[in-house]
Amino acid sequence: MSRAFLTLILTLGAAITAVHSQVDSCGSDLSTFLPAPFNASDLKCKPIWNSFILRYSQNQENVLSIVLSAAYTSGWVGIGFSNDGMMVGSSAMVGFIGKGGRAHIKQYYLRGQTSSEVIVNEGQLLTTDVAPAVVLYGVNIYLAFQLKFSAPVTQQKLLFAFSSATPNNYHLTEHDDKTSVSFDFSAATSTYPYQLKRNHGALVIFGWGVLLPIGAIIARYCRQWDPLWFYLHVIIQFAGFIFGLAGVVAGISLYNKLHSDVKIHRGLGIFILVLGILQVIAFFLRPDRDSKIRKYWNWYHHWVGRLLLFFAAINIAYGIQVGDAGNSWKVGYGINLSVLLMAVTVLETMLWTKWSKNAAAPPTF
Incomplete structure (x- = not known):
């Protein structure tokens, strides 16, 4: 590692602080801001469309508890229940934040396709005594909100829509976009893969975030242990690559189950994996020490490795944030990163001090 790389890695804190938008996911903890019974841990969850996520549970009394979330800046968000997947004749629950900052949720009957035919406080949905909430x-x-049905709800046509225009006197403007889906409330496949997400995070952190930095530290600061430093460096880096690769495989499996909208995290993960593969290839193509191209190989190998470590640290921190992993993961990785940065700072200072003394020493005869 060089001073330039140390400067880059120290900017990680600034990069992390820019990643604080609370992106919702099925792993988010609702107990901190939603009232009971909508914050129960047994809610099934499934991403539906765009940023729309549907959580639900159904009890033996045919009461369906629903929590619908979506990205929001203004306007309204709604979910409709339809017999045929069409708007006309369906009933919808619509929520929005009014101009005064007050939250509203109302039932609407969709009698037609124009705004004047969307009637507030009407519809065929039977609510319970539990007060609905908008947060x-x-x-x-x-x-x-909760809905009461005469029989268990299984396959149901659902409508999802949103508009960026805030309702005036509960009058809904035309939606900006909409979709219709057939949803099976009785399916057992919507349970969230918590363990797979933990495995993904643990493998990536241990591979990309622990082993690879340790291997790089050994390569830069332990050259006096020749040739032991080389074997330790190779073994640790290969182990780190294997753990990181396993984490990527777990991440692919997790994405196939959730289809979460985490394009930046996925893109960085692919980029880091490519850099790791290039490092493995570079090892097998390493020229001899007396080769004329060895210095170019060294330059390539060092800077690709530094780039990998830098983006791996950023992506791990970003993944903990978007995955809503919790404070224990943030504190744990923060301690790990702090220890590594302090070790690099101390060792780099000692190395430059040694070089300075050697440069200032008088020639020997």
Whole structure:
């Protein structure tokens, strides 16, 4: 590692602080801001469309508890229940934040396709005595309500829509976008893969965030242990790559189950994996020490490795944030990163001090 790289890695704190938008996911903890029974841990969860996420549970009395979340800046967000997947004749629950900052949730009957035919406080949905709730938390709005049915709800046509225009006197403007889906409330496949997410995070942190930095530290600061430093460096880096690769495989499996909208995290993960593969290839193509191209190989190998470590640290911190992993993960990785940065700072200072003394020493005869 050089001073230039040390400067880059120290800017990580600034990069992390820029990643504080609370992106909702099925792993988010609702107990901190939603009232009971909408904050129960047994809610099934499934991403639906765009940023829309549907959480639900159904009891033996055919009461369906629903929490719908979506990214929100203004306007309204709604979910409709339809017999045929069409708007006309369906009933919808619509939530929004009024101009005075007050939260609203109302039932609407969609008698026609024009705004004047969307009637507030009418519809065929039977609510319970549990008061519905609308909460704006972070960049997301949450609509929570209960519906009573005469029989268990299984396959149901659902409508999802939103508009950026805030309703005036509960009058809804035309939606900006909409979709219709057939949803199976009885399916057992919507349970959230918590363990797979933990495995993904643990493998990536241990591989990219612990082993690879240790291997790089050994390569730069332990050259006096020749050739032991080289074997330790190779073994640790290969182990780090294997753990990181396993974490990537777990991440792919997690994405196939959730289809979460985490494009930046996925893109950085792919980029880091490519850099890791290039480092492995570079090891097998390493020229001899007396080769004319060895210095170019050294330059390539060192800077690709530094780039990998830098983006791995950023992506781990970003993944902990968007995955809503909790404070224990943030504190744990923060301690790990702090220890590594302090070790690099101390060792780099000692190395430059040694070089300075050697440069200032008088020639020997």
